[in-house]
Amino acid sequence: MTPIFLSLQTAVGLLWKAFWALAIGYAFSAIIQVFISKKAAVKHLGEGTPKQLTLAGILGFISSSCSFAALSGTRALFAKGASIVSALAYMFASTNLAIEVAALAYIFLGWHYAVALFVGAPILITIQAILVTITFPKKLVKKAQKTAQEKTHGNEDPAQGLPTSFKNKLLHAKTWHRVGAAYKGEWGMVYKEIIIGFLIAGFVATLIPPSFFEALFPTNLAPWMLIPLQALLAPVLAVITVIGSMGNGPLAAILANNGIVFGAIMAFLYADFNVPPAIKINARYYGWPFALYIALITALSAIITGIAVHVLFGALGMLPTHANNIQELAAFKIDYTFWLNIVALCIAITLFIIARYNKGKAPHSHHR
Numbered sequence: 001m002t003p004i005f006l007s008l009q010t011a012v013g014l015l016w017k018a019f020w021a022l023a024i025g026y027a028f029s030a031i032i033q034v035f036i037s038k039k040a041a042v043k044h045l046g047e048g049t050p051k052q053l054t055l056a057g058i059l060g061f062i063s064s065s066c067s068f069a070a071l072s073g074t075r076a077l078f079a080k081g082a083s084i085v086s087a088l089a090y091m092f093a094s095t096n097l098a099i100e101v102a103a104l105a106y107i108f109l110g111w112h113y114a115v116a117l118f119v120g121a122p123i124l125i126t127i128q129a130i131l132v133t134i135t136f137p138k139k140l141v142k143k144a145q146k147t148a149q150e151k152t153h154g155n156e157d158p159a160q161g162l163p164t165s166f167k168n169k170l171l172h173a174k175t176w177h178r179v180g181a182a183y184k185g186e187w188g189m190v191y192k193e194i195i196i197g198f199l200i201a202g203f204v205a206t207l208i209p210p211s212f213f214e215a216l217f218p219t220n221l222a223p224w225m226l227i228p229l230q231a232l233l234a235p236v237l238a239v240i241t242v243i244g245s246m247g248n249g250p251l252a253a254i255l256a257n258n259g260i261v262f263g264a265i266m267a268f269l270y271a272d273f274n275v276p277p278a279i280k281i282n283a284r285y286y287g288w289p290f291a292l293y294i295a296l297i298t299a300l301s302a303i304i305t306g307i308a309v310h311v312l313f314g315a316l317g318m319l320p321t322h323a324n325n326i327q328e329l330a331a332f333k334i335d336y337t338f339w340l341n342i343v344a345l346c347i348a349i350t351l352f353i354i355a356r357y358n359k360g361k362a363p364h365s366h367h368r
Contacts, residue, residue: 025100
């Protein structure tokens with residue numbers, strides 16, 4: 001039982017290390033969702049121009065960081081007339097440009113990886129657009145959009161129905177009820193993904209020998225072969241591990257500790273929509289042919305972007321030179337993590353309490 005106990009202990013330690021980033025990040029996400037309306041942006045995403053792709057990326061940034069919520073939001077945009085490239089740009093940005101995802105990358109991997117998420121985003125979105133333009137299956141897209149329209153029931157925008165003035169919105173009881181509800185909803189959508197991801201990371205860190213990663217990711221090759229080959233295999237690992245954006249941070253740290261190159265780790269992080277649950281959800285939204293098409297486009301984009309980011313950071317002399325020790329990360333200490341987790345726990349409890357109130361009966365209302 002000792003290896004199992006150590007695996008669970010490692011998983012809990014990793015989750016403790018990351019809790020503040022998750023809890024505070026979701027609070028920011030909930031506030032942004034409620035205070036910024038999507039309605040105006042949705043109607044400007046129909047052609048996939050560079051300006052519209054930028055707008056889609058911004059819309060994704062202010063949206064949820066949950067992979068499954070991102071899939072739902074993507075379906076809503078696509079069903080309302082957004083082009084496929086704009087919808088995919090939104091989908092990618094809503095996870096890989098999220099504050100909490102970048103915070104997890106910083107905690108588990110270091111600043112190079114957090115910066116690379118933001119640097120790689122426009123590269124990946126551009127590559128997606130090019131690949132779609134080259135391969136554009138007109139009939140398949142039309143059929144998928146029709147299917148998405150049949151399965152979309154309105155635009156559930158948390159900002160809808162609130163005062164337009166920022167000051168009035170800030171003082172309105174319903175606003176904070178919705179922030180609390182959005183926060184609760186964020187956790188409701190991702191808690192299984194988070195638990196599974198950290199459990200897998202705990203067991204992998206404890207039970208899987210380095211020889212496994214050496215067999216999966218060859219390490220004794222020349223750089224010109226090593227980087228593209230490892231990047232090519234990264235989406236395969238994403239499929240095997242069955243975890244998305246909120247669970248792959250600690251596993252990426254394990255990869256870094258086992259000699260996997262920077263570009264391949266970034267490709268792994270970018271490939272969070274290639275996990276089987278995400279593909280299955282897309283199949284339910286659009287049908288299997290279009291779901292597999294999206295999976296192929298996102299996998300190729302992740303691979304190419306991972307290689308491009310590695311080459312770019314190498315040219316700038318910014319490749320990471322060491323990896324964080326996974327056992328040290330999992331160790332419990334009275335340090336900044338402890339105090340940030342206390343603050344995060346207070347925020348979480350407060351927002352969960354606010355979420356329990358009815359719309360017109362939220363606490364501290366100026367109407368009372």
